[in-house]
Amino acid sequence: MTTSWRCAECGLVNFASSANCKRCGAAQSTAGVPAQPTPAGIVLEDGYVLPPPPSGGVWRDNSTLVMVKEAPLPDRCVKCNAPANGVRLRRRLAWHSPVLYLLIFVALLIYAILAAVLSKRATIYIGLCAEHFQRRRKKIAVGWILLAGGLISIIVGFAYEYPIIGLLGFAVFLFALIWLIVISRVVTPKKIDDRLVWLNGINSAYLSQFPPWQGQA
Numbered sequence: 359m360t361t362s363w364r365c366a367e368c369g370l371v372n373f374a375s376s377a378n379c380k381r382c383g384a385a386q387s388t389a390g391v392p393a394q395p396t397p398a399g400i401v402l403e404d405g406y407v408l409p410p411p412p413s414g415g416v417w418r419d420n421s422t423l424v425m426v427k428e429a430p431l432p433d434r435c436v437k438c439n440a441p442a443n444g445v446r447l448r449r450r451l452a453w454h455s456p457v458l459y460l461l462i463f464v465a466l467l468i469y470a471i472l473a474a475v476l477s478k479r480a481t482i483y484i485g486l487c488a489e490h491f492q493r494r495r496k497k498i499a500v501g502w503i504l505l506a507g508g509l510i511s512i513i514v515g516f517a518y519e520y521p522i523i524g525l526l527g528f529a530v531f532l533f534a535l536i537w538l539i540v541i542s543r544v545v546t547p548k549k550i551d552d553r554l555v556w557l558n559g560i561n562s563a564y565l566s567q568f569p570p571w572q573g574q575a
Contacts, residue, residue: 419571422548423557423564427480432567435487436545439563442485449484449543452477453550478550482557486544497541504534 363386364371365379378385415429425431433442454477458469486494511527514520548556 416568417571418565418568419556421558421560421562421565422571423545423560423568424571425482425555425557426553427482427555431482431484432564434485434564435490436484436560436564437490438487439561440487440489442487445486445488445491446483447486447491447544449482449545451480451482451547451550451555453547454478478552480547480550480555482555484545494541494544498538501534501538501541504530504537508532508534 363374363376365382365384367384368379368382370379370381372379372386376386415426416431417424433444434440435442454473458473458476508527508529508531512524512531513527515522515524515527543559545557545559548558550556
């Protein structure tokens with residue numbers, strides 16, 4: 359028994375229960391057009407087919423996700439493992455050895471230069487469900503409001519000789535900067551080398567779908 363059929367007019371894959379094509383409205387033909395087998399992948403409600411989850415290039419190492427830089431991740435939320443329904447966040451990651459942080463106490467400029475030169479980088483696309491996507495947007499909006507409020511308080515406080523207000527605004531400004539940096543990350547790179555990425559902050563159910571990491575490259 360087939361669970362889908364392909365429209366003879368536009369080629370869209372539809373569920374077998376749909377009498378008409380969701381794209382062009384053409385009727386399902388029972389004669390002359392053979393029913394199609396279930397497509398390899400995930401058939402969405404609108405008839406489009408997502409590619410199947412990756413079969414290689416992604417592993418789990420306890421609570422850490424390990425992936426080849428080019429490997430696609432499943433269409434599921436990395437925070438709760440709910441369906442992401444095609445929502446993807448493009449994240450540009452950078453990581454360097456924690457030893458470089460010691461340079462902050464010596465010279466901030468030297469640290470910034472070495473961190474930029476020695477950091478390993480990767481660009482990944484992670485899934486987020488609608489709930490976590492909206493929650494993240496609201497938290498980012500709160501961060502920008504606090505940032506603007508802190509900046510205004512700094513200007514007003516020192517311009518009108520209210521140092522307490524100015525200092526309070528500076529504290530709010532710094533808090534908002536840290537808040538925005540933390541909220542925008544979603545996942546945290548534990549390590550990046552020339553080929554692989556290690557990620558923390560992944561839901562345990564999401565990780566369980568991958569084979570254990572054995573140190574293979």
